[in-house]
Amino acid sequence: MNxxxxxxxxxxxxxxxxxxRVGKSKALSISLFRHEIENFSVNDSQSVAAAGVVNGKFGxxxxxxxxxxxxxxxxxxxxxxxxxxxxxxxxxxxxxSEKYHKKNVYNPALAAVPTEEKLALIKSIEDKxxxxxxxxxxxxxxxxxxESESExxxxxxLKLKQKSNYFYVVVSVIMRENGVTKNNYAIILDKDLGLxxxxxxxxxxxxxxxxxxxxxxxxxxxxxxxxxxxVMSSLVNFFLSSAIADSVQRHSxxxxxxxxxxxxxxxxxxxxxPLEKNIFFSYFDGEGVATKNKVVVKSGVLKTFxxxxxxxxxxxxxxxGNGVWGGGSIDTSYGNVFVKPGKQSFDELIAxxxxxxxxxxxxxxxxxxxxxxxxxxCQAEGFHIVNxxxxxxxxxxxxxxxxxxxxxxxxxxANDVKMSTGSISVASAYxxxxxxxxx
Numbered sequence: 001m002n003x004x005x006x007x008x009x010x011x012x013x014x015x016x017x018x019x020x021r022v023g024k025s026k027a028l029s030i031s032l033f034r035h036e037i038e039n040f041s042v043n044d045s046q047s048v049a050a051a052g053v054v055n056g057k058f059g060x061x062x063x064x065x066x067x068x069x070x071x072x073x074x075x076x077x078x079x080x081x082x083x084x085x086x087x088x089x090x091x092x093x094x095x096x097s098e099k100y101h102k103k104n105v106y107n108p109a110l111a112a113v114p115t116e117e118k119l120a121l122i123k124s125i126e127d128k129x130x131x132x133x134x135x136x137x138x139x140x141x142x143x144x145x146x147e148s149e150s151e152x153x154x155x156x157x158l159k160l161k162q163k164s165n166y167f168y169v170v171v172s173v174i175m176r177e178n179g180v181t182k183n184n185y186a187i188i189l190d191k192d193l194g195l196x197x198x199x200x201x202x203x204x205x206x207x208x209x210x211x212x213x214x215x216x217x218x219x220x221x222x223x224x225x226x227x228x229x230x231v232m233s234s235l236v237n238f239f240l241s242s243a244i245a246d247s248v249q250r251h252s253x254x255x256x257x258x259x260x261x262x263x264x265x266x267x268x269x270x271x272x273x274p275l276e277k278n279i280f281f282s283y284f285d286g287e288g289v290a291t292k293n294k295v296v297v298k299s300g301v302l303k304t305f306x307x308x309x310x311x312x313x314x315x316x317x318x319x320x321g322n323g324v325w326g327g328g329s330i331d332t333s334y335g336n337v338f339v340k341p342g343k344q345s346f347d348e349l350i351a352x353x354x355x356x357x358x359x360x361x362x363x364x365x366x367x368x369x370x371x372x373x374x375x376x377x378c379q380a381e382g383f384h385i386v387n388x389x390x391x392x393x394x395x396x397x398x399x400x401x402x403x404x405x406x407x408x409x410x411x412x413x414a415n416d417v418k419m420s421t422g423s424i425s426v427a428s429a430y431x432x433x434x435x436x437x438x439x
């Protein structure tokens with residue numbers, strides 16, 4: 001479509017600056033349960049978002065249609081939005097960055113694999129899971145594939161495009177022994193289907209569930225605590241949400257007033273790498289600003305917040321390329337986060353712990369987290385650590401503490417890094433002491 005026509009029509013209607021973004025996505029989802037296809041869906045979708053400035057006021061509009069009536073519809077609603085905008089600040093559209101770091105991360109080979117092969121893959125995983133242990137009573141396997149494409153244009157001649165795709169396979173098992181059931185899952189997330197190892201996935205899921213049998217609680221007290229990488233990913237995510245400048249400026253962040261200060265152990269270094277060539281790569285943000293890799297926390301010192309253009313202007317700094325535009329207001333987010341791992345293996349990390357706890361699962365963290373203070377409490381499962389080794393499994397325990405204190409008490413990370421579906425790469429972490437509630 002000729003987007004130049006949109007900018008011409010916008011100018012004719014008094015919209016002095018404007019931008020438009022087209023997003024297209026394809027999704028395939030297949031899930032198996034009890035040897036039957038429980039879900040099979042293929043979805044194609046698109047969205048068109050436009051924004052403009054009239055008399056210094058910003059307005060935006062969205063639609064899912066892209067036809068001859070799209071441009072007049074968007075312009076009509078931009079004009080309406082600007083007329084209702086009561087913000088005092090004078091708005092403008094970003095002209096463009098001096099340099100963009102484009103990379104091709106789309107894998108056409110993934111899209112070319114026939115759906116039948118993908119179905120056959122997850123059927124083989126299901127069969128292997130049932131055969132792995134006689135105690136396996138339920139298995140669910142899901143394959144999901146996503147392809148997304150984004151085009152961004154503005155009235156200053158900026159033209160940006162990027163395209164990516166990825167898949168994930170997750171196998172979930174339920175095992176039953178003497179009337180007691182335990183569950184576990186394993187997941188792989190990538191863009192190369194050849195990296196899927198069905199035997200390794202099944203082994204991780206089944207052995208993880210089997211280790212949970214015989215679980216009991218433990219005496220309530222403070223323990224040296226090791227938190228596995230999946231749980232750490234969630235905790236890091238809550239921590240980083242407090243580094244969003246919007247939250248800081250609204251006085252609802254635990255990190256307010258701490259920029260440039262040592263807020264954590266020197267073992268903690270966190271980077272955001274949007275330019276890392278993986279499935280979460282993105283070379284421009286929702287405002288057309290070029291993204292850049294950045295250190296958020298370096299050896300425990302808070303180095304930056306995440307900014308879009310509006311929040312950056314309030315603090316007198318430049319945008320960090322973290323603007324998110326969904327068609328309405330401009331928000332802020334982050335992705336492709338890397339937490340610097342340690343050099344020790346997991347076994348080496350726990351070797352000096354005489355009486356500790358290894359946390360493998362948590363529940364209720366979302367409702368149990370106070371994002372302003374950092375205080376949290378949630379149900380947890382895991383293992384007792386005795387004389388440097390994993391011992392009996394634990395259940396009916398609670399994990400509680402404060403995020404900032406937890407990161408100050410960080411003794412180190414293992415080297416078992418894994419990227420989560422939330423685009424955070426982190427390893428298992430050893431915390432000096434945490435509150436464990438039990439018997």
